[in-house]
Amino acid sequence: MESLASPIVGREAEESVLSSFVxxxxxxxxxVxxxxxxxxxxxLKHVAERAAGAGFRVVRAVGVEAESxxxxAGLHQLLHPLLGHAEQLDGVHRVAFDVVFGRSRADAPSVMTLxxxxxxxxxxAAxxxxxxxxxxxxQWFDAASTAVCGFVGRRLAGSTVKLLVAMRPEAASGFESAALPVLPLPPLSEPAATHLLDTRHxxxxxxxxxxxxxxxxxxxxALLELPSYLGANTAEHTFDMLSGYGLVPLLDRFQQVYGARLAALGPAMRAELLLGALDGVHAGAVTGLPGSARYRMRDVDEAVAAGLLDLDPDSGEFVFRHPLVRSTVVRSAAPNARRAAHGTLAQVHRNDVERRATHLAAATVDPDEGVxxxxxxxxESATRRGGAAAAVTWLTRAAELSETRExxxxxLANAAFVAGHAGLLDRAQRLLDTDRGPSENESTxxxxxxxxxALYEDGDVRSSHRQLTAAVERKRDSGAAGPDEELTRLVNLLLAISQYAGDRDAWQRTHRLLDSLGDLVPPMSRIYQDAWSDVVRRGRGVQERVASAYAAFPHLDPWDITRLGVAAYHVDTLGEHRRHLARSVERELRTGAVMNGMTMLHLITLDQIASGDWEAGEETGQRVLELTTAHGNVLFAHHSRAYLxxxxxxxxDLDRARELRSVVDRWARPRRIGFLTQIADAVATTVALSEGDYESAYLCATGITAPGTFEPGAHQAPRTLLDLVEAALHTxxxxxxxxxALAAQAAHLPDVSPRLALVTFGALAMTAEDxxxxxxxxxxAETHPGAADFPFERARIRLAHGVRxxxxxxxRAARQLLGQAAETFERLGARAWAERAHAELRACGAPAQHRSTDPAALTWQEHRIADLAARGLTNKEIGERTHLSPRTVSSHLYRVFPKLGITSRAALRDALAAIPDDAGAGS
Known part of the structure; x- marks a missing residue:
C-alpha cells in the first residue's frame, strides 16, 4: 500500500508546475x-511537505459532502487555525468572523466584506x-465558502500567501467559475501505470x-487497490472475478474494494468508523464552531491495518485514507446503525445549533416536536447567516417530523415562503402539493x-389581486385575535401586487380591506401600505418610520430589508439606507435568494440614478437585467429595462431609451401593470424634453396625472412634477x-421627502408671477438640506431660474447659475440638458462651449456608423452591415454625439457635413 510520503510516479510535469508554484x-x-x-x-500532500520544508506554514481543509x-462549513475548517490573528483586525472584519463562526447573530456579511x-x-498570519x-x-465546499475562497484566490498577488485547491470535475462546484488558474491532472501514461503496478505488486x-x-x-x-481486492488463491480464479468488471463504473469499483475490507472488521470497529465518517473526519486538525469538535476515533488500529485509515502526522488524529473510504463506510452501514451514529453526534455537537439539528434530523424516524x-x-440561523437553500431543507425536514398537522x-408553508423568496417557485409548489389532499381547500x-x-412569471396583477384579497378576507373572518404570520405574508404580497397594479381602484380595495383588519396588520406592513400606495396623501412621516425600522437592521429578515428599501425609494431616502442593501445583496444572490437580490439591485440602481452616479447605475442595471433574464423572472426583467x-x-441616448421603453410598454400595458406603464410614460416624457418637443412631453406627462392633481396610486405622479410644469410652461x-405647482404645495409635498421639497419649491419658483x-x-429650493443629494433636479431648477x-x-445676473447648471449636466452626462445650458450661456455672451474632443476625431468605426445612421438606418440595420450587435452600435453612437456636439440622430447629417474634407477620421 502506497504511503502518502512515497515518491509519486509519472507526475514529473505536474510536479514541475507545483514546484514553481511553491x-x-x-x-x-x-x-488541481x-x-x-x-x-x-x-x-497536495507532496506540495505541502515541500512548502513546509521551505518555511511555509501549511493550513489544510477538506470538503465534506455531508456539509456541502x-x-x-468549509471556511470554518480553513480559518480555524488562524483565528488567533483576528484580534489584530479592525472591528468591522472581526464582526464578520463573529457572524460566520456563530459568535454573533448579526446579519451575514457580503462576499466582498467577508x-x-x-x-x-x-x-x-503570513x-x-x-x-x-x-x-x-x-467540490464539496459549501457555496458560501467557495465564493469567499474564489474572491480571495483572485486577490493574492502581492502577498506571500498561496492557495491550492483540488477538486473532481464530475461534481459541480463554484470553483469551476472562480476564474482561478487550473492544472489538469490526467490519468497516468501507459509506461507510468505499468511501472507503478509492477513496483507495488x-x-x-x-x-x-x-x-x-x-x-x-x-x-x-485503481492500480494500487484492485490487486489487493482480487487477492485470490489462483490466477484463474482472479481472472474469473474480473470478468465483466469493466462494465462497473470506477467509483463503484473503489467502493467494492473498500467495502470488502470493511466487511472483514468487527461491528464495534465499523461503528467507530461510521461516527468518524458521518462527522466529516479527514486529514486536518479538529475544527468546528465554538463549543463543538470533530469526533475523535479511538482504538482503530485494526482499520489502520486494513488500509482504511492513516495517522495524520500534523494533528496526530486518525483520518480516512481516501475520501472514498469515508463515503463507503456511510453507504455500507445499515440504516439503524446510521441513525444511532447520528444520535451520538447530535450530543457531540449539542452546542452547535446547525450541526446538532442536522444529526438529529438524520437520527429521527418518528415525529418528534423537539427535533x-x-x-x-x-x-432561522441559516437564514440570518446567508443559507436560504439549507433553510428550506431544514424546514422541510422539520415539517416531516412535526407531531401535529397544524x-x-x-x-411547510415557511419552507415554501423561503423558497419563493429564493425564486424557487417550482420547489415551493412541490412542497405545498405534499401537504394538500385532492379534496382540500387551498392553503394560505x-x-x-x-x-x-402569477405575478413574477406572467405579470398577472388582476387575478392575483383577487386571489390575495379573498385569502385575506378568509383569514380575517376566521377570528384571529392578533397579528398572524400567515396573514402578514398575505398582506405584504397584496401590497406588492397593488403597487404593481398602480391604479386607484386596486389601492382603494386594498385600503378598505386593510382598514377592516385594524391591529391585525403589523406596523411594518403599515409602513409599506403608506409608502407604496400614495405618498402624496399618506407619505408624511414615512421617512422617519422607515429610519426607525431600519435601526433594527441586524435582526431584520432579508425580505423586510428589501421592503423597507422600496419604502425608502418612495420617500426619496434611499441614499440614507443604501448601505443596508449593499451589505445584504451579495449574500442574497450568493445563497440563492435571488428575488430579494434582484429587488436590492433595482433599488441600488435607483439610488445611483438619483445621486447622479449614472455610470454605476448603468452597470448595476445591466447586471440585474442579465440576472433576471437568466432566472426567467419576466416581471423583473421588464422592471430592469424600464429603469435602464x-x-x-x-x-x-434617446434611441436606446425608445427601444427599451417600447419593449416594456408592449408587455406591461396589455397586462395593466401601472407601475411599469407609468415609468414608460415618464421615459417618453424625458425623451421629448431632451429633444425640445415640449408638446409631446406635455401629453406624456399628463398621461400620468392631470395638471393640478396627483392621481391616487400613480407613483410617478409626484416624481414627474418638474416635467409637467416645464412642458406646460414651454407650450x-x-x-x-x-x-x-400650487397643488404640490397644497398637498404638503415638501413634508414628504427631501426631493419633493426641492422640486416643489423649484416648480413654484418657475411658475411664480412675481x-x-x-x-x-x-x-x-437651493438651500434645502437635501438639495445636493439630487443633482439633476437641482441643475434643472438652476437652469430655469437662470433663464428667468x-x-x-x-x-450678468444669470451667468453664474447657468454655468453651475451646465457643469452639473456635463458631469452627469446629461447631453441634451448640457447643450441647452450652454446655449443659454452663449446668449449671455459667454464663450462658446469648449469641446473636450475635436469633432473630426472620430474613429474609422465611429465615422462609418455615424454615416449609416445619418442615412436613416436603424441600429439593427447598421449592425447587420458592420457585423456588430445593435447594443454595440448604440454605444458607438453614444460616444459620437458629444464628439459632434449634438444630442439626436436628426442632427447627424449636418454635423458630419460640417467636418472638413481633409480632417479624415481618427484611428
Whole structure:
C-alpha cells in the first residue's frame, strides 16, 4: 500500500508546475482538477511537505459532502487555525468572523466584506511566515465558502500567501467559475501505470496484471487497490472475478474494494468508523464552531491495518485514507446503525445549533416536536447567516417530523415562503402539493406561491389581486385575535401586487380591506401600505418610520430589508439606507435568494440614478437585467429595462431609451401593470424634453396625472412634477403649470421627502408671477438640506431660474447659475440638458462651449456608423452591415454625439457635413 510520503510516479510535469508554484515569489492560487483516484490528494500532500520544508506554514481543509449545504462549513475548517490573528483586525472584519463562526447573530456579511476580512486575516498570519492554504475535495465546499475562497484566490498577488485547491470535475462546484488558474491532472501514461503496478505488486499473475492495467486506465488508486481486492488463491480464479468488471463504473469499483475490507472488521470497529465518517473526519486538525469538535476515533488500529485509515502526522488524529473510504463506510452501514451514529453526534455537537439539528434530523424516524423545533431554529440561523437553500431543507425536514398537522402545514408553508423568496417557485409548489389532499381547500401558503408565480412569471396583477384579497378576507373572518404570520405574508404580497397594479381602484380595495383588519396588520406592513400606495396623501412621516425600522437592521429578515428599501425609494431616502442593501445583496444572490437580490439591485440602481452616479447605475442595471433574464423572472426583467430606459433618456441616448421603453410598454400595458406603464410614460416624457418637443412631453406627462392633481396610486405622479410644469410652461400653458405647482404645495409635498421639497419649491419658483417671489422660492429650493443629494433636479431648477434672471435682470445676473447648471449636466452626462445650458450661456455672451474632443476625431468605426445612421438606418440595420450587435452600435453612437456636439440622430447629417474634407477620421 502506497504511503502518502512515497515518491509519486509519472507526475514529473505536474510536479514541475507545483514546484514553481511553491518557489515563485508573490501570492497566487491554483486549482488541481482530476477524476477520483487520479492522485490529487497525493500531489497536495507532496506540495505541502515541500512548502513546509521551505518555511511555509501549511493550513489544510477538506470538503465534506455531508456539509456541502452547511453555510460557511468549509471556511470554518480553513480559518480555524488562524483565528488567533483576528484580534489584530479592525472591528468591522472581526464582526464578520463573529457572524460566520456563530459568535454573533448579526446579519451575514457580503462576499466582498467577508473576502476582504479573510484577506486581511491571512495577510496578518503570513507576516510571521509564508502561508500555504491547501483545500482538498473542493467540490464539496459549501457555496458560501467557495465564493469567499474564489474572491480571495483572485486577490493574492502581492502577498506571500498561496492557495491550492483540488477538486473532481464530475461534481459541480463554484470553483469551476472562480476564474482561478487550473492544472489538469490526467490519468497516468501507459509506461507510468505499468511501472507503478509492477513496483507495488511485482508478483501478479500475468493475466491479472493485464486485466488490472486495462481496467485501471491509468488511474493510480485503481492500480494500487484492485490487486489487493482480487487477492485470490489462483490466477484463474482472479481472472474469473474480473470478468465483466469493466462494465462497473470506477467509483463503484473503489467502493467494492473498500467495502470488502470493511466487511472483514468487527461491528464495534465499523461503528467507530461510521461516527468518524458521518462527522466529516479527514486529514486536518479538529475544527468546528465554538463549543463543538470533530469526533475523535479511538482504538482503530485494526482499520489502520486494513488500509482504511492513516495517522495524520500534523494533528496526530486518525483520518480516512481516501475520501472514498469515508463515503463507503456511510453507504455500507445499515440504516439503524446510521441513525444511532447520528444520535451520538447530535450530543457531540449539542452546542452547535446547525450541526446538532442536522444529526438529529438524520437520527429521527418518528415525529418528534423537539427535533422539529431544533430544525426550525437551525433554519432561522441559516437564514440570518446567508443559507436560504439549507433553510428550506431544514424546514422541510422539520415539517416531516412535526407531531401535529397544524405544525406540519406551518413549517411547510415557511419552507415554501423561503423558497419563493429564493425564486424557487417550482420547489415551493412541490412542497405545498405534499401537504394538500385532492379534496382540500387551498392553503394560505398555496395562495402565496401561486400568486408569486402569477405575478413574477406572467405579470398577472388582476387575478392575483383577487386571489390575495379573498385569502385575506378568509383569514380575517376566521377570528384571529392578533397579528398572524400567515396573514402578514398575505398582506405584504397584496401590497406588492397593488403597487404593481398602480391604479386607484386596486389601492382603494386594498385600503378598505386593510382598514377592516385594524391591529391585525403589523406596523411594518403599515409602513409599506403608506409608502407604496400614495405618498402624496399618506407619505408624511414615512421617512422617519422607515429610519426607525431600519435601526433594527441586524435582526431584520432579508425580505423586510428589501421592503423597507422600496419604502425608502418612495420617500426619496434611499441614499440614507443604501448601505443596508449593499451589505445584504451579495449574500442574497450568493445563497440563492435571488428575488430579494434582484429587488436590492433595482433599488441600488435607483439610488445611483438619483445621486447622479449614472455610470454605476448603468452597470448595476445591466447586471440585474442579465440576472433576471437568466432566472426567467419576466416581471423583473421588464422592471430592469424600464429603469435602464429612464437612465438612457436622462443621458441623451434617446434611441436606446425608445427601444427599451417600447419593449416594456408592449408587455406591461396589455397586462395593466401601472407601475411599469407609468415609468414608460415618464421615459417618453424625458425623451421629448431632451429633444425640445415640449408638446409631446406635455401629453406624456399628463398621461400620468392631470395638471393640478396627483392621481391616487400613480407613483410617478409626484416624481414627474418638474416635467409637467416645464412642458406646460414651454407650450404656453402657464395656468396649468401654476395650478400643478400650487397643488404640490397644497398637498404638503415638501413634508414628504427631501426631493419633493426641492422640486416643489423649484416648480413654484418657475411658475411664480412675481420675480421677487420667484427669487425667494428659488432660494428655498437651493438651500434645502437635501438639495445636493439630487443633482439633476437641482441643475434643472438652476437652469430655469437662470433663464428667468437673464430675461428679468440681464445676462450678468444669470451667468453664474447657468454655468453651475451646465457643469452639473456635463458631469452627469446629461447631453441634451448640457447643450441647452450652454446655449443659454452663449446668449449671455459667454464663450462658446469648449469641446473636450475635436469633432473630426472620430474613429474609422465611429465615422462609418455615424454615416449609416445619418442615412436613416436603424441600429439593427447598421449592425447587420458592420457585423456588430445593435447594443454595440448604440454605444458607438453614444460616444459620437458629444464628439459632434449634438444630442439626436436628426442632427447627424449636418454635423458630419460640417467636418472638413481633409480632417479624415481618427484611428
Amino acid at each position: 518557489t515563485s515569489t508573490g501570492g497566487q492560487a491554483l486549482v 482538477r482530476g477524476e477520483t483516484g487520479v492522485g490529487k490528494s497525493a500531489l 449545504n452547511l453555510p460557511f 473576502g476582504t476580512a479573510v484577506l486581511d486575516l491571512i495577510t496578518v 507576516a510571521q511566515s509564508r502561508l500555504l492554504l491547501v483545500l482538498d475535495d473542493g 511485482p508478483r501478479l499473475d500475468p493475466k491479472v496484471r493485464r486485466r488490472v492495467l486495462e481496467e485501471a486506465q491509468g488511474n493510480p488508486l 422539529a423545533a431544533a430544525l426550525q431554529e437551525a433554519a 405544525d406540519r402545514s406551518r413549517r 401558503a398555496s395562495v402565496l406561491v401561486s400568486a408569486y408565480a 430606459a429612464l437612465l438612457a433618456a436622462l443621458r441623451g 404656453g400653458r402657464a395656468r396649468e403649470a401654476r395650478d400643478h 420675480n421677487d417671489r420667484a427669487a425667494e422660492l428659488f432660494r428655498r 434672471l437673464r430675461h428679468s435682470q440681464g445676462p
